[in-house]
Amino acid sequence: MANEIHPSSPRRDLQGGIVWVLFGSLVVVLSWQMDRMTSQGATAHTAPGLWPGLVGLVLALLGGVLVLRSWRRAQRIGWDAAVPDDTDYAPTSSFALATALFFVYALLLVGRGLPFWLGTTIFVSAFVFLFQHVRRRAEDAVARGAIVALACGGLTALAVTLVFEQLFYVRLP
Amino acid sequence: MFDGLIAFGHSIWSFCDPLSLGLILLSSLVGVIIGALPGLTATMGVALMTTLTIKMPSNQALLVLICTYVGAIYGGSRSAILLNIPGTPASAASCLDGHQLAKQGLAGRAMGIATSGSVLGTLIGMFFLALFTPILGNLALKFGAFEFFWLALFGVIIAGTLTGNDPLKGWIAGLVGIFSATIGQEGIYAYDRFSFGSRDLAGGFQLVPALVGAFGFAELLMAVREKAVPVKINPFDSVIPKLKDVTQYWRTIVRSGLIGTFIGILPGVGEDVAAWSSYAAAKRASKEPEKFGKGSIDGLMAAETGDNACVPGAIIPVLTLGIPGSAPAAVLMAAMLIHGVRPGPMIMVEAPTFVYDVVAMMLFATIGILIYGLTLTNVLIKVLMVPKPVILPIIFVLCVVGSYAISQRLFDVYVMLGFGVLGYVLRRLQYPVAPLVLGMVLGDLMEKGFRRGLVLSDGSLEPFFTRPISAVLWITIVLVVAVKLPGVRNPFKRRRAA
Numbered sequence: 001m002a003n004e005i006h007p008s009s010p011r012r013d014l015q016g017g018i019v020w021v022l023f024g025s026l027v028v029v030l031s032w033q034m035d036r037m038t039s040q041g042a043t044a045h046t047a048p049g050l051w052p053g054l055v056g057l058v059l060a061l062l063g064g065v066l067v068l069r070s071w072r073r074a075q076r077i078g079w080d081a082a083v084p085d086d087t088d089y090a091p092t093s094s095f096a097l098a099t100a101l102f103f104v105y106a107l108l109l110v111g112r113g114l115p116f117w118l119g120t121t122i123f124v125s126a127f128v129f130l131f132q133h134v135r136r137r138a139e140d141a142v143a144r145g146a147i148v149a150l151a152c153g154g155l156t157a158l159a160v161t162l163v164f165e166q167l168f169y170v171r172l173p
Numbered sequence: 174m175f176d177g178l179i180a181f182g183h184s185i186w187s188f189c190d191p192l193s194l195g196l197i198l199l200s201s202l203v204g205v206i207i208g209a210l211p212g213l214t215a216t217m218g219v220a221l222m223t224t225l226t227i228k229m230p231s232n233q234a235l236l237v238l239i240c241t242y243v244g245a246i247y248g249g250s251r252s253a254i255l256l257n258i259p260g261t262p263a264s265a266a267s268c269l270d271g272h273q274l275a276k277q278g279l280a281g282r283a284m285g286i287a288t289s290g291s292v293l294g295t296l297i298g299m300f301f302l303a304l305f306t307p308i309l310g311n312l313a314l315k316f317g318a319f320e321f322f323w324l325a326l327f328g329v330i331i332a333g334t335l336t337g338n339d340p341l342k343g344w345i346a347g348l349v350g351i352f353s354a355t356i357g358q359e360g361i362y363a364y365d366r367f368s369f370g371s372r373d374l375a376g377g378f379q380l381v382p383a384l385v386g387a388f389g390f391a392e393l394l395m396a397v398r399e400k401a402v403p404v405k406i407n408p409f410d411s412v413i414p415k416l417k418d419v420t421q422y423w424r425t426i427v428r429s430g431l432i433g434t435f436i437g438i439l440p441g442v443g444e445d446v447a448a449w450s451s452y453a454a455a456k457r458a459s460k461e462p463e464k465f466g467k468g469s470i471d472g473l474m475a476a477e478t479g480d481n482a483c484v485p486g487a488i489i490p491v492l493t494l495g496i497p498g499s500a501p502a503a504v505l506m507a508a509m510l511i512h513g514v515r516p517g518p519m520i521m522v523e524a525p526t527f528v529y530d531v532v533a534m535m536l537f538a539t540i541g542i543l544i545y546g547l548t549l550t551n552v553l554i555k556v557l558m559v560p561k562p563v564i565l566p567i568i569f570v571l572c573v574v575g576s577y578a579i580s581q582r583l584f585d586v587y588v589m590l591g592f593g594v595l596g597y598v599l600r601r602l603q604y605p606v607a608p609l610v611l612g613m614v615l616g617d618l619m620e621k622g623f624r625r626g627l628v629l630s631d632g633s634l635e636p637f638f639t640r641p642i643s644a645v646l647w648i649t650i651v652l653v654v655a656v657k658l659p660g661v662r663n664p665f666k667r668r669r670a671a
Binding site (some may be wrong): 045055058088105120127132146152163173 | 224225226227229236324338341342343344348349351352355361364366367390393394399400401560561562563565566567569570571573574578581583586587589602603606620623624627628632658
């Protein structure tokens with residue numbers, strides 16, 4: 001029974017399997033609804049929806065196998081049995097903050113009219129400052145932390161601009 | 174034979190100008206640093222360098238990319254030995270014995286072993302790259318639409334089977350990749366599939382932004398999720414490789430070189446599987462298997478030789494079949510297409526000397542890692558000491574710039590974000606990401622083979638199963654799936670047990 005226990009629990013696998021069955025079925029339906037291009041002489045085996053339809057079908061089938069497998073495993077070991085995860089995780093708030101900063105930079109700070117160097121300086125400085133803030137506060141060096149963060153942001157923006165735009169003639173967003 | 178040697182000599186000479194030599198030194202250095210930094214993979218390094226070299230002449234651009242690739246696979250061993258954190262997934266096997274040696278005060282010797290193993294592994298792989306590519310290239314000329322369909326499917330199935338712990342999830346990831354390759358205009362009627370009226374989606378997903386997302390942004394999210402641990406470096410002795418380590422373990426070097434090259438040739442499997450397979454084979458063959466995991470020189474030599482031999486091995490199917498042997502090789506293939514080189518069966522007809530150019534690039538990359546293996550240790554330690562909150566946003570800036578720069582479209586940045594989130598979710602749910610990427614790369618080839626085959630056979634599926642090479646491929650696929658599919662594997666086991 002011990003080697004029945006995987007890092008992912010049967011419940012998670014079941015949920016994943018259901019998602020793949022639904023997604024594969026959606027792909028089949030959308031493929032079926034595609035134009036068959038008969039007006040341009042297409043036959044059943046050259047229709048644009050044939051290939052994605054087959055891919056969706058196999059995906060749904062494999063999702064079904066995953067559902068069945070997780071069901072059978074759950075009967076033997078229970079729905080939530082999984083190899084214990086001993087990874088030392090950062091607090092969820094840190095992960096959420098970092099992810100939010102990544103998305104703000106990619107969606108709002110670049111390619112939206114703000115100069116690249118400015119957007120990059122703001123993003124890198126904010127990231128460095130926020131993630132070193134606890135340590136800096138404990139060391140009573142918040143002002144120093146802000147200066148270091150600003151330097152990191154400015155230097156990154158300068159280096160990326162110089163290397164990509166000036167040295168290799170690659171356009172930046 | 175002599176024509177090949179002469180072509181190889183010409184290729185070496187063509188890179189002996191100051192600019193090329195400077196590029197070799199610079200890109201090997203970049204590769205080693207990328208490889209050494211946990212969270213930055215060889216795939217991402219090659220993808221980022223692809224954008225940087227987009228305006229360069231093709232040969233110089235590919236020289237930079239190959240040096241980065243070889244450097245990154247080698248560089249991963251440094252953090253594996255010094256920090257017990259693999260710089261790239263390929264170096265995970267090196268952690269076991271490399272870090273144990275470091276804890277015994279032998280970090281320098283371990284780094285020397287990693288250098289000699291990597292250099293010799295690359296040279297062994299390079300030898301087979303030069304030997305096999307023309308032979309396989311000529312064989313590949315016999316492949317038609319039917320064979321390419323099966324070969325591409327074989328690649329995704331093998332990658333799904335070998336790169337994770339669960340083949341079923343690997344195949345599902347591969348299918349998701351194949352599906353994402355169907356998005357956009359199809360090849361026969363230019364019909365927009367799954368574009369929902371979006372002009373950007375009608376163009377389909379470009380490979381580089383998707384790879385930067387799946388391997389770069391997803392890795393960043395994983396790195397952010399894990400708690401930062403303070404970096405502690407053990408004191409180390411001389412990093413100069415010892416001749417005794419090479420002569421004493423020559424069997425391990427040759428065996429691991431062969432295993433690494435063979436695994437490289439298998440589509441989509443990659444360096445991490447090569448390292449683990451070489452490590453396992455060395456342990457089986459060793460007279461002292463109990464030392465493995467406790468600072469075995471044999472084990473470290475095997476892992477490092479295997480993963481670096483895989484690099485030239487992974488380029489063999491790129492050049493001969495247009496099918497990448499690993500994820501970084503997939504980016505390299507995309508870069509070749511961007512630079513107007515068409516890898517595939519026609520390469521030995523259209524550009525026969527190009528193969529020797531690639532072998533020469535590999536040789537220079539090997540010299541690059543040898544130089545940095547002997548000289549770069551202190552600089553690398555300083556780089557490894559840079560705190561995670563400083564490294565992560567810089568890597569993300571490079572992810573954004575790297576995605577944007579290929580076509581100057583913000584849509585590609587969104588593609589990078591989308592594939593990053595998808596890659597992160599898949600990893601968290603224990604799905605391997607390499608089959609996803611291989612599915613994306615091979616999906617187009619698979620569909621073309623399938624539809625062209627059907628057109629040629631007037632809708633009949635018979636030639637897919639009766640042509641000799643096709644038959645070998647589909648029977649192999651069926652066997653692999655049958656052995657690994659839940660419910661099919663057990664009766665086999667039961668019968669054996671009975």
